Amino acid sequence: MTETLFIGLSLGSILLLIALGLTITYGAMGVINMAHGELVMIGAYTTVLASLHLGLNMFFALPLAFVVTAAVGLAIERVVVRRLYGRIIDTLLATWGVAIVLQQLVRLDLGLTFFGIDIPGLGPGLQNVSIPRVLAGSGSVFGIPIQPYRTFILGVTILLTALTWFLLYRTSLGSQVRAIMRNPQMAAACGIDVRRISAITFAYGSGLAGVAGVLLAGFRTVQPAMGATVVVDGFFVVVVGGVGSLLGTVLSAGLLGQINGIVAVLTNDILARAVVFGVVILLILWKPRGLFAFKGR
């Protein structure tokens, strides 16, 4: 039973890792960022490239991927998203386009294939990342089998969630972000530089996606299309949890992860997926604004 709970916890932590960045970009800025999955993919590729070309293992890739994807996120915000605030359908389409461009850039070695140059680690093929030796294999604590790698993911997720909570609720930057979430016009009227804060928030959310990518690379195949499946799960969690609510996101990730884990262990994964979808539909019907929505006007 503990093992089943651990699988659920691990599934939940991966969901949360992906959703954490989304809850900030979607929640704070009302941007449906379809390129979020591609930012995860870029994080994974950063890990591949860092180990191939710089000889850096996963621990070093974590901060590196954060910086790289935050920079890419900032660029996306500056070039595309900034011009589309408040037009939710347009941001959806535009960021979907960005997602396709990013995928193709990786497939085409940033476009260098046209000049006959191949960068090892990019291109349409499958890549893999080796897990640091300390995290490989499995051990047991008090007779309960523990997988170091999944525990590591859990730890990183808890750290990042705590950091995000701290930034949002204990810094002046965070209170500005929360003010923009509630009402951007009013926030602007109070002297908050909405454009600057939005750009920083978007970059931070993108950076979190990059970190998720590094950790996913440890047990999934790294390939250009890997982001597409990831982003759907992320939106589930955010919508169920309540847009913009950190607590809601944490709880919904935990809930969906456990349901998935328990049903998968008792029956099978295909049924588990169906049950998760069913629960999401019921929750949305019951609470259309998510478990923890703002009581706004």
Place this chain on the structure above:
Amino acid sequence: MTTTRRQFLQGTSALGAAAALAPSIYAGTARANDEIAVGVLFSLTGGLSIVERSMADATRMAIEEINAAGGVGGRMIRPIVEDGASDPRVFNERASRLVIREGTPTTFGCYTSASRKAVLPVFERRNNMLFYPTYYEGFECSKNVVYTGAVPNQQLSNFIPWIINELGRKTFFIVGSNYIYPREMAKVSKILIEENGGEWVADEYLELGHSEWGAMVSRIRNSGCDVVLSNVVGDSVVAFYREYANQGVTHEQMPICATVTSEIEIAAMGAEFAVGSYTSFPYFQAIQSDANQSFIERYRAFVGDPNAVTHHAMESSYFQVYLWKQAVEAAGEATPDAIREAVKGQTFDAPNGRVTIEPENLHAYLTPRISQWDAAGQGVIVDEFAEPEKPLPYVAYGETADDLFCTAAGLDTARL
């Protein structure tokens, strides 16, 4: 935008004209006595391109070699390469284009069963030929397809008895991706397991592309099995083997015996995760024959990659072009009907050994082999048949070597 009646008529009449022209194109190429156009149809883009590109390359390499050696009875082969884009619908469109507009008498192509099923009506309705190089689930008896990859009995009739008798493992956990190939493979496996005195405890499926294996591997560990038979396909393979190692299961305790995990998947997951596991295929890069060593060298030179791996489906993509060449030469003409008749019984010394086309069902005799993966991502062949095995596409339904369901006369549907 609306289509006027006139535009519509113009469009359809153009199509009709193209269709009417098609037969004369065969005649044209035959008379011109200079080249024969053939179709090469694989996914050059999309998720399946990783595997299918290598198959397209192997096909083009065979064509170049044949042309360099003087062509087919003095005529050059001209490949018309189309991209199936990993989408069965695109495969269907491209096949129609090859058959109707280009009038090619033969197309070499398709990897997944989904793409083969999508193009099948095109080849059957237009009476054209497809040479299909992939191992597949059997249960097909088309007069318009020459199948040069393994069918279930050529991957399992050696594998299951070997696992039970040589490895001494009797309790199977069968796991696969959720579509026709793994399900048919499981069906054949169960027959063989029971025949050989083993048992199976579970028969489980995951969606194609599924990459979260935590729960499944946990169930495998607690199922009481001592061997895992994997029919998992695509990049799920990578996630599966990795999770297996991460949960601390080793291939010494409980080996994964796979029917799909080839050199390509091993390279993608990192060889250390597969060390000690087994795969059954008629061809491995590790085959120690001069013919194979030379094949690997020529392939690497052809694609310009000194580390390129070779695998079963791409080796079949290569040798089937030679079988086709021999058929055209034997027939003296490159028409679909002549090729079908002449390819029956053709024999060729392929990198994996001698291959022969069974005249009754147009499938290939292949030599079953089992190999254990080493730390370098290469197979060490631990068992192989002395002789090529007869192809039995309906083995799951009781077909035997002396009693074929699929014959030149057609499929005996009463027996299914």
